[in-house]
Amino acid sequence: MNGWAGKRIRADLTKKEILVENLSLEYLRKWIGGRGLNSEVVYHESKAGMDPFDPANPVCFGVGPLSGTFAPSSGRVTVSCRSPMVEPHAHGDTNMGGHWGPELKFAGYDQVVVKGKADKPVYLWIDDDKIELRDASKLWGKNTMETTLEILNELGDPDVKVTCIGPSGERLIRYACVVNSFNRNGGRTGMGAVMGSKNLKAVAVRGTKPVAIAEPQKFMEACWKSRDRIDKDPPVALLRAEGTMLLFDFANAIGLAGAYKNHTTGYAPGIEEQYGGVIHMKKYLHSREGCFACPISCGRYTHIKEGPFAGTHFGGPEMESACNLGPRLGTYDWEPVLKMVQMCDLYGLDTISTGAAISWPWTPMRAVF
Incomplete structure (x- = not known):
């Protein structure tokens, strides 16, 4: 498979279960990535009128087939779920730059879907094929910079990419952000508040896998051409x-x-x-x-x-x-x-x-x- 990684992580915080699903080429071509993948999950796996803070509300982190490549401005990630900022509570999403999205692709995944509610604060750690929930009790109450730095220190690698919430998300402030790379924020729709309602403090990721391209030479030529036009x-x-x-x-x-x-x-x-x-x-x-x-x-x-x-x-x-x-x-x-x-x-x-x-x-x- 080229462009896409072809895999999705599902984490159930209530059951403390993590599952990796294979995504078919037909499915990926239909929904493409990012907002498309997320919208499909939110539409089919949540209900009309659902409280955004219901543990069953899926928080989705999605990237596209160009994420992790040399394509200009392709380092984005979309976060989606039912939004606490919309009445009635309908679909909401936010988009942020930084470096977290491409790192998820390098780890071998197109999407992360989180449901449930942990019995104590946790963060999700994705290290290529190794995925686990870690205790985040000591991070609860920390701001976004403190949280990021402490996770990097705990994992012993400054190149790990972290997306997290601050105290506002923990307190369910309805316009709380999701923050990655210290200052790349996904705002407006309260995705940080929904993470907080699940006791999910952060998602950290480290990836070492390449992104496959069908025709690398032609792809790079197209990227350079686009970059040249942008630069001029x-x-x-x-x-x-x-x-x-x-x-x-x-x-x-x-x-x-x-x-x-x-x-x-x-x-x-x-x-x-x-x-x-x-x-x-x-x-x-x-x-x-x-x-x-x-x-x-x-x-x-x-x-x-x-x-x-x-x-x-x-x-x-x-x-x-x-x-x-x-x-x-x-x-x-x-x-x-x-x-x-x-x-x-x-x-x-x-x-x-x-x-x-x-x-x-x-x-x-x-x-x-």
Whole structure:
């Protein structure tokens, strides 16, 4: 089989059972990967009206046939289940970059499906053909960085890839994220809360297997051709230089900076002078980051050097995170916004929903006081 690994892991946390299923080529061609594989499982193995925190709700981690290859921007993973952020509780999924998805493919799997609820905190450890549940009691209450580092230390390999939840997922905050590679977040739909409801703190994976390609030479030629086109595209050069923060520079001018003062207006006067990509690049950019196989490298690594938050450093931010924790709250003070983004990453909170939750009661109070 080429592209696909042809296998799926099923873990039942209640029964403490792990099963590896073989996936037929017909099945894989029908559902392809990622969201397709996940949607098939969620649709057929959950019920209408099911509480998202029901142990039977399947949490699915799916990758596609290009994951783990040289294809540009193919290092994504989709996480799906019935969502606590949707009423009535229907299908929800989130997508994140980083390096966890390709590592799952290297281990020999296209998907992980988790059901049940453990009687104590656990994490799932996938080491090629060796798969086991490990005690995560000492990790419960830890933030996402602490969790990742402790798992890497326990396993004795800094190259292991970890996706985990923070305290917000443990407390079933409905917009809790799943976080991998320290700052690559799957947000919006509460997948982290569903993991928390299962007492599933993390999924760690290490893979050493190659991804088979039918015609390697032709495939590589196509990949290089695509990469060349991407590299020569002017918007890509801007995105690489400034990250998604560059969107402030033009979005504000057309009323899309989003959400200024909790959507009371679409325009924030002069906001691009405080939040724009060039400003961030000059004052706070430590380095650029890229997800697996991505030639764009739009990721940022931020370092605040001066002021009350001096020494703060983290991966990010993205434009929507900054927008919802900054302009949406009516603030032009950039450094506290950066600090809030970091805190959301550590707690495993979706930055957009967090900004919405803060701004909803705060906006009328601000008008009064």
